[in-house]
Amino acid sequence: MNFDDTFGIHERALLLRSQRAEVLAANLANADTPGYKARDFDFKSMLANEVNASSRVRTTHGQHIQPDQGTVPAAQMLYRTPMQPSLDGNTVDTEQEHTAFSANAIEYQATLTFINSKISGIRKALRGD
Numbered sequence: 001m002n003f004d005d006t007f008g009i010h011e012r013a014l015l016l017r018s019q020r021a022e023v024l025a026a027n028l029a030n031a032d033t034p035g036y037k038a039r040d041f042d043f044k045s046m047l048a049n050e051v052n053a054s055s056r057v058r059t060t061h062g063q064h065i066q067p068d069q070g071t072v073p074a075a076q077m078l079y080r081t082p083m084q085p086s087l088d089g090n091t092v093d094t095e096q097e098h099t100a101f102s103a104n105a106i107e108y109q110a111t112l113t114f115i116n117s118k119i120s121g122i123r124k125a126l127r128g129d
Contacts, residue, residue: 006118010111012050016043017108019072024101027080027092034088038080038097041072043104 023039030036082091 006122007115009047009050010115010118013047014108014111014115016046016050016072017104017111020104021101021108023072023077024097024104027097028094028101031090031092031094031097034090036090036092038082038092039077040080040100041076041078046072046076 020041020043023041027036027038027040080091080093080096083093083096085091
């Protein structure tokens with residue numbers, strides 16, 4: 001049994017949602033920090049890149065330039081454009097960040113629920129229920 005086929009893209013979606021929660025939490029934590037620039041990444045395009053995994057950059061020699069590492073490469077992190085810039089240069093809009101954080105948390109929970117139902121189905125099949 002190949003678990004990659006069982007869970008599909010949901011494992012990677014869970015990792016991306018977790019990383020996005022960290023980025024959004026950092027934005028909220030720095031809402032009063034002068035000059036702080038709010039960051040985020042495009043979840044849909046990142047997940048689409050995972051579906052098209054064959055298009056990822058790979059190196060064929062150890063001395064080649066290495067692609068960005070990590071769950072979300074630094075090149076994929078974007079700065080938010082503020083709706084109403086503050087005088088101190090901070091671009092965090094707390095309402096927007098709270099909304100994005102809440103939506104991300106709901107979608108994270110939905111992904112967890114899907115994975116849990118798959119695991120439950122596998123357990124039932126193994127027990128012969």
